[in-house]
Amino acid sequence: MTQTRNLIDEQGIRTDGRRADELREIKITVGVVKNADGSAFIEFGRNKIVTAVYGPREVHPKHMALPDRCVLRCRYHMTPFSTDTRKNPAPSRREVEISKVMRESLEPALILEDYPRAAIDVFVEVLQADGGSRCAGITAASLALADAGINMRDIVAACAAGKVDDKIVLDINDTEDKEGGADMPVAYMPHLEQVTLLQLDGILTQGQFNECIDMAINGCKKVYEIQRQTLMHKYFGSETELKEE
Amino acid sequence: MSSSRRSTIIVEHLRKQQMWEAISKGKRLDGRNLDEIRPIEAEVNVIRKANGSSKVNLGNSEVVAGVKVETGRPFEGLENKGALILSAEILPTASPYIEPGPPDEETIELARVVDRGIRESEMIDLDKLVLVPGEIVYTIFVDCSIINADGNLFDATSYAVVSALISSKIPIFKVQDGKVIDSGDVQEPPLTTIPISITAARVGDTVILDPTAEEEACMDARITITTNSNSDFTAVQKGSTGAFTLEQLKKTAEAARIKGIEVRSKIKELTNIGK
Numbered sequence: 249m250t251q252t253r254n255l256i257d258e259q260g261i262r263t264d265g266r267r268a269d270e271l272r273e274i275k276i277t278v279g280v281v282k283n284a285d286g287s288a289f290i291e292f293g294r295n296k297i298v299t300a301v302y303g304p305r306e307v308h309p310k311h312m313a314l315p316d317r318c319v320l321r322c323r324y325h326m327t328p329f330s331t332d333t334r335k336n337p338a339p340s341r342r343e344v345e346i347s348k349v350m351r352e353s354l355e356p357a358l359i360l361e362d363y364p365r366a367a368i369d370v371f372v373e374v375l376q377a378d379g380g381s382r383c384a385g386i387t388a389a390s391l392a393l394a395d396a397g398i399n400m401r402d403i404v405a406a407c408a409a410g411k412v413d414d415k416i417v418l419d420i421n422d423t424e425d426k427e428g429g430a431d432m433p434v435a436y437m438p439h440l441e442q443v444t445l446l447q448l449d450g451i452l453t454q455g456q457f458n459e460c461i462d463m464a465i466n467g468c469k470k471v472y473e474i475q476r477q478t479l480m481h482k483y484f485g486s487e488t489e490l491k492e493e
Numbered sequence: 494m495s496s497s498r499r500s501t502i503i504v505e506h507l508r509k510q511q512m513w514e515a516i517s518k519g520k521r522l523d524g525r526n527l528d529e530i531r532p533i534e535a536e537v538n539v540i541r542k543a544n545g546s547s548k549v550n551l552g553n554s555e556v557v558a559g560v561k562v563e564t565g566r567p568f569e570g571l572e573n574k575g576a577l578i579l580s581a582e583i584l585p586t587a588s589p590y591i592e593p594g595p596p597d598e599e600t601i602e603l604a605r606v607v608d609r610g611i612r613e614s615e616m617i618d619l620d621k622l623v624l625v626p627g628e629i630v631y632t633i634f635v636d637c638s639i640i641n642a643d644g645n646l647f648d649a650t651s652y653a654v655v656s657a658l659i660s661s662k663i664p665i666f667k668v669q670d671g672k673v674i675d676s677g678d679v680q681e682p683p684l685t686t687i688p689i690s691i692t693a694a695r696v697g698d699t700v701i702l703d704p705t706a707e708e709e710a711c712m713d714a715r716i717t718i719t720t721n722s723n724s725d726f727t728a729v730q731k732g733s734t735g736a737f738t739l740e741q742l743k744k745t746a747e748a749a750r751i752k753g754i755e756v757r758s759k760i761k762e763l764t765n766i767g768k
Contacts, residue, residue, distance in 0.1 A: 280675065312496065333569075341601050347495035348598045348732075355734040366681045369494075432729070442736035447611040448729035457746060465739065486688045 251284050255424055256413045263424070264293075268417045269463065269469055271407065276388060276478045278395045284394025292384035293325035293421055296376040299388040301396040303368035318363035322351035324385055326374040346382050351447035353386050353406070353435040359399040368398060379406045379422035385472055386445065394479060403475055404444055406435035409460045411450060416459045418467045429457075434464035438472045495598055502590060512711055516699050521554075528748055530691075530703040531645075533652060533756065535763040537660035545661020545682075547764070549653040552705065553643035558635060558653035558660040564624060564673045565632040568643065575622025575631040579608040581650055585679045588706070605653045607637070607690070608732045610719035614688035615725040618660065621683040624668055631663065644706035647717045647730075652760060653692040658682060659762035659764045688727055689757045690719040691749035695735060700745055702752060716742070718749035722757065726750075 253264055272293030281287035284300035303453070307313040324346040328337050330485070339347075350372065370393065372385040383406035388403040410420040411429035425431050430450025437445055443465070452460060504512075512522050519527055528693065531552030540546035545560035568576055583606040585593045596604075611617075622631035635657060637650050662679035694704035694712035704712060714735030719728040731737065737745075 252731050321494045321496045341605060344495070344598050345605050348602055349730075351495045352732060352734050356736040437736065440736070442729070442738055443742060444736040446729055446731040446737070446742065448726060450727070451613065451615075452719065452726045454724070454726070454746070454750065455510045458743060461742065463738065466751055 250406040253427070254413055255428060256332060256415060256417070262412070262417065264421055268415060269466070271419045272421065273386075274471065274474050276353050276357070276391060276474065278391050278478060278482045279369060282289075284392070284395070284396070286392045286398070288388040288389035288391040288395060291386050292378075292380065292387070293419075294376060294378035295381050295384045297381060297384050297388055297391040298373050298375060299385065300473070301368065301389070301392045301398070302362040302371075302397070303396070304366035305369075307365065307367040312367070313365045316364055319349050319367045320351055320355050320358065320360060320370070321367060322347050322354065322370045322372070322389075324350050324372045324374070324382065326381070328372045330377045335423045346385075346463065349381060349445055349447065350386055350389065354389060354393065354404055356442065356444045357373040357390060357402050357404045358393065358435055359401060362399045364436070368396075377422070379420060379425040380433065382406070383408050383433050388476065390442055391475055391478060395433065395482070402437035402439045403472060404435050404437055405463055405472035406433065406445060407471050409464035409467060411452060411456060411460070416456055416463055418463050425448040430460070432460050432464055434468060436468035438469055502588070502706055504707055508707070509711050512708065513697060516696050516701065521701065522707070527699060527701045528752070530752060530756065531705075533759055533763070535652065537656055537764050543657075544663060545657045545659075547653050547656035547660060549649055549656055551645060551649040551703070553641060554639070554646060554649040554654040555641040556637055556639050556649045558637045558650070558657040560657050561634045561636070562661075562663050563632045563634070564629050564666050567623075567627065567630045569700065570634040571619075571664060572627040574619040575633065576635050577612060577617060577619060577635070579611065579637070579654065580604055581607060581633045581639065583639040583642060583646070586640045588590050591642070595708065602730075602732065603646055603650060604637075606647055606717055606728070607654060607712070609728040609730070610651055610688050610690045610697075610717075611658075612655055614686055614719065614721040616655070616684060616686055616688050616721075618683040618685050622663075624666060624673065625741045626709040629668065629673060631666070633663075636710075642706060644693050644709045645703050647692045648703065649691050650754070651688070651719070655687060655689070656760060656764050659684065659687070659760075674762055687757050687760065688719050688721050689753040690717050690728070691752045691756070691762070692717045693745045694733075695737060695741065700741055702748065716745055718746055720750050722755040724750045724754065
């Protein structure tokens, strides 16, 4: 994590033209995989990720079933062509870990007690990776779950913040991740006000730590607005806001 | 595929009730305060065949870590840095619920979180472990064996790795006529800082530090926070299926800084740093 060049210019503009607290462009489409019970495709900057949800359905193998709630299973996988150098298609240790934290970040939002003895499978396939793919994956997966009609307490929105040139910035991209100082992915449930994913690598002082987590949560709230608009558009056919009850 | 089925111990409902009651009163079943860490014992150089080693006990959790130094090719993209490779294995001796076999996702997470704490803090100055830039570098393997599991393996393993690295002596290799030769001498490892991880668990609305296996079986969410010698944060990992509020996270981060200082001086004392 040694810095080789400036990633933020004098005007505070980053390598991809964004300001410090600006998200990359996010575009989400739901219902893209016809066979799935729920699905979503997200373009998060240059990330392209397709997610599909199957379930609630019968559990195989049967002994995995839980008597009082649903089993949530999650697979995060990168396609061999998604990265600069070809990625071996076999699941790496990194993918195993991300599958786990992703599942744990989605589970608090789901009412799994409603589907005892069943399973819900979430598949996240990264077609093109550009830094922050786990956050984009969580954001899309939670919409795919909503699209599948699973009972949920809240939507999970995810976004990273990090340190670049000793400044805290929102939603770091691939270059900033590789050359910058720190990366903190956060997933957040905006209505329940709870953090369901928090990771950090890189060095942050106490002040930077607090600034970083606050900024990431604000980013999650912006991501949530986009998720909400996407669902509205899909199910009510227009961008018009429905009145909150 | 990652699944929400649990492989941890089963705690009887009555015992769970007792635990919740005790925790709501600010006490724990083993008599500790909420923010109290179990006694740490560390013994170094327990394995003569290794270049550095330690046996660490955190309460009843017991981990043996060994350092082996070899030479090899650098990692792609990190041509001018030595390589650090960390592994962890929960041995079948550790608990009746562990079976031999390839590592499951919990073990992979354990190794990766401990690795992140050591690597991101830049504990070892890997720039100093290069023999022929881009060609031959020192490769430091740190392998951890969990002998007994009684909760908070993240911290127990992390302390074992730190102790083993502090106590290690790195062989001095030389390159002659394109061949790597062991000179027979050893050097101190290029250490820059001592990273200390602190793991907390949320049980209901209360956050406790250093959970036992029993407490982990009843917890709602877990978080591991690593700080370096300057008390800056170097790695964080939230785990388990629950969530934290922002306030709980900030409070826990502060606790990790304060407890980190305590544990760091304890480990320095136990490993006899500056001997």
